Amino acid sequence: MACANISLYSATAALPLQLSSSLITNEAKLSSAYTTLMGVPLTSHHSFPVSNKGSNFTRQLVLYAKRISGLEEAIRIRRERELRTSSTSRRQLPLRRGKVSQRLPVPDHISQxxxxxxxxxxxISSEHQIHDSEGIACMRAACELAARVLDYAGTLVRPSITTNEIDKAVHQMIIDAGAYPSPLGYGGFPKSVCTSVNECMCHGIPDSRQLQDGDIINIDVTVYLNGYHGDTSKTFFCGNVNDAVKRLVKVTEECLFKGISVCKDGALFRKIGKRISEHAEKFGFGVVDRFVGHGVGTVFHSEPLIFHHRNDKxxxxxxxxxxxIEPILTLGSTECITWEDNWTTLTADGSPAAQFEHTILITRTGAEILTTY
Known part of the structure; x- marks a missing residue:
């Protein structure tokens, strides 16, 4: 999940960050400076003055060829075409805040x-969460429950259902299992699950808005079971989703597994962001650097902070x-705006965003996915 009005700073640059599956918000807008660590985006291009004077004209053409390769230019053109197609065919209106119902009760016998x-x-706890065999067993149980809840939540996604109805169903399933929905009451978060629709990057608060045909929705589930948190999310299709957005969702999930593939005992954390960025850039998608993954266990959010973009962590x-690990990819800008509720965070240009998340356990030879759905 995600939650928090805490500014963090990377070791490589004094840039505030926000926990993704965790959170960190409170700033309404991000400037382009926040994307500098990602390198030159494939969608950006540079104009050069054209002169009819031979030598000068020749030098400018050579410079342009060095700046943008044929592959990069092809990706840029394809992405701009997809953005135009998406914007003209999309029937959904910009996301608007619906009515948020009252907080749901939790039975007294459930540990909070x-x-x-x-x-x-x-x-954010500074301690890395490293478990013995008993702790690993508890983590497996919490994560298995979170995965089952997420899978059930996905079956509810259809046109006309409200995100509030999804929250209510998720809440009931979690407490029926004797667990607590971790987002509920975290820093004042009013609901038991995060539901992020279309241009919402993360931390969407369930409300009275009905899902529409063609929407995408990320459902972020975290449960607290026997003193341990299990955290996972997935982006689902609602009805008939256009091809450009389908590709965004597919590549985002691929990026998650690319990041997991480099994990093992002794591996550098920064390899995760490098691998994710490499894959996303092949398709011209932006990787959001504002939100990060995090340690999870007996504490909801702790070190290490997992950067999904290129970094020197x-x-x-x-x-x-x-x-x-929980990368967020966008079809357009990676800059964002946050609503006055200090949680709901949208792409600044209204373009779609997708996210996937797993909790993993580091082993000697690799990583075990604890929240397989």
Missing amino acids: PPYVSSKLLPE AGQMVEGQTFT
């Missing part, structure tokens, strides 16, 4: 995480460690 008693956003993975 410590942050529920306060509306203050918890600080120090540190290595350790056997027995658990954390989330």
Whole structure:
């Protein structure tokens, strides 16, 4: 999941970040400076003055050829065509806030995480969560439940259902299993699940808006079971989704598994962002650098923070460690705006965004996906 009004700073640049499956918001807009760590985006191009004077004209053409390769130019053209097609064929109106219903009750016998008693956003724990065999067993149980809940939530996605109805069903399934829905009450978050529709990058609050044919929706589920959090999310199709958005969703899921594939004991954390960025850029998609993955276990959000874009983050993975990887890709701009609720975060240009998330366990030879759905 995601939650928090806490500014973090990377080791390589004094740029505030926001926890994704975790959160961190409170700034209404991001400037283009936040995307500098991603390198030159494939959608950007440069204009050069054209002169009829021979030598000068020749030098300018050579310079242009060096800046943009044939492959990059082809990707840029294809992406611009998809953006035009998507914007002209899309029937959905821009996302608007619906009515948010009252917080759902949780039975007294269900154990609650410590942050529920306060509306203050918890600080991100500096301790990496590394488990013994008993802790790993507890993590498996929590993550297995989270995966089952997410799979069930996905079956509810259809035109006309409201995100509030999805929240209510998820809430009931979690408490029926004797667990607590981790987002509920985290820093004042009013619901039991995050539902992020279309241009919503993450942290969407369930409300009275009905899903429309052609929508996409990310459902982010975290459960607190026997003192451990299990965290996962997936983007689902609602009815007939256009091809450009389908490709965005497919590539985002591929990026998640590309990131997981480099994980093992002793591997560098920064390899995750490098692998994700490489794959996303092949298709001309932007990787959002504002939101990150995080350590998860007995604490909802802790170090290490997992950057999904290229970075110079120090540190290595350790056997027995658990954390989330949860890249967000966009069809357009990676800049974002946050609604006044301090949670719901949208792409600044209204273009679609997709996200996938798994909690993983680092092993000696690789990574075990604990939230397989």
